[in-house]
Every structure is written in C-alpha cells, then in structure tokens.
Amino acid sequence: MLKKIALVLLCALPISLMAQEAKLGHVNSQEILSLMPERATIEKTIADLQTQWESELVKMREEYSSKIKEYQAKQATMPESIKTARQAEIGEIEQRITTFNQTASTDLQKKQQELFTPVVEKVKKAINEVALENKYTYIFDLSAQSIIYQSPTSNDITALVKKKLALK
Numbered sequence: 001m002l003k004k005i006a007l008v009l010l011c012a013l014p015i016s017l018m019a020q021e022a023k024l025g026h027v028n029s030q031e032i033l034s035l036m037p038e039r040a041t042i043e044k045t046i047a048d049l050q051t052q053w054e055s056e057l058v059k060m061r062e063e064y065s066s067k068i069k070e071y072q073a074k075q076a077t078m079p080e081s082i083k084t085a086r087q088a089e090i091g092e093i094e095q096r097i098t099t100f101n102q103t104a105s106t107d108l109q110k111k112q113q114e115l116f117t118p119v120v121e122k123v124k125k126a127i128n129e130v131a132l133e134n135k136y137t138y139i140f141d142l143s144a145q146s147i148i149y150q151s152p153t154s155n156d157i158t159a160l161v162k163k164k165l166a167l168k
Helices: 002-021 029-035 038-077 080-133 158-164
Strands: 024-027 138-141
Touching: 024 158, 029 038, 029 080, 029 158, 038 080, 080 158
Parallel strands: 024 138
Antiparallel strands: none
16 A cells, blocks of 8 residues: 555655746736837838828719710710720729729738737847746747736736736
8 A cells, every 4th residue: 555655655746846847937928018119110111001001092982973874874875885995994993992992902911910029039038038037937929819818927028028018
C-alpha cells in the first residue's frame, strides 16, 4: 500500500511542478489598438479615400439620373433604334455604378488592412516582449473571444503593454 501511495505521489509531482511553472496572462489587443497614436492618421486617410470614392459615385449617379430623365422625356418621339441604344447606355451606366461600388469597397478594405498591419505587428511585438520579460507561458487575447474560462487571478498584461508602448 505504501508503495502505491509513493508511486502516485511520484507521478503527480511532475504534473504539479509543471502547473506551477506555467504563467498565464491575458491582454485586450483591441483596447491597445484603439489607443495607438497611428490610429487617428489611418482613420483620416481611410475617411479621405471614402470621401473621394463617394464623390465619384455621386457624379456617376447624377449622370445616370440625367440619362434616365432625358430618355423618359424623349422616349415617345424617339425612333426604336435610338431607344434601344439609350436603354443599352443606361444599362451600361448601371453596371458601371455596381462595379464601381464593389471596387471601392474592396479597395477601402485593402487600404485599411495595409495601413493597420504595421500597427498590429507593433502591438504583437510589444506583447511578445512583455511576455518574455515577465516569463509568461501563455497570453490570451480577450478581444479574440477565444477564452472559455478566465480565472479571477489571471494576469492582465494590457497595462504593461500600454506602458511598453507609452500609451495612456
């Protein structure tokens, strides 16, 4: 019986030692990203691009509207061949507007990703440095909502990362 107890203790000892060595922490990367000074410049750049796209879209819609009005006003007196040509022209404008909308949306998303990537990498680097300096085994990102359980005693390193990046 004593041998069995000793064997169980010997098996459990490495597991308990491993559990003591693991240092877990969590961080809210979205909170940190929202405080980054580069964010304001990036958002302004994206807003300016969006304004340019919207301005161009307004011009296209005005052209479309004027073509529709012109067609409706003269439709009764137009020969059939001109009606067909005008209808095709209106259809092409509709297609250009749709394509332009899709292109603008895709381009804005790409630009936003392109501009935010260096900032995200900077935050990741700071998180990695803090984790190494403080000997964490794992850091969980709360903004990714990938944590099923969070102990009240877990270590929140968000403040340490903010300090590392000189953020308030």
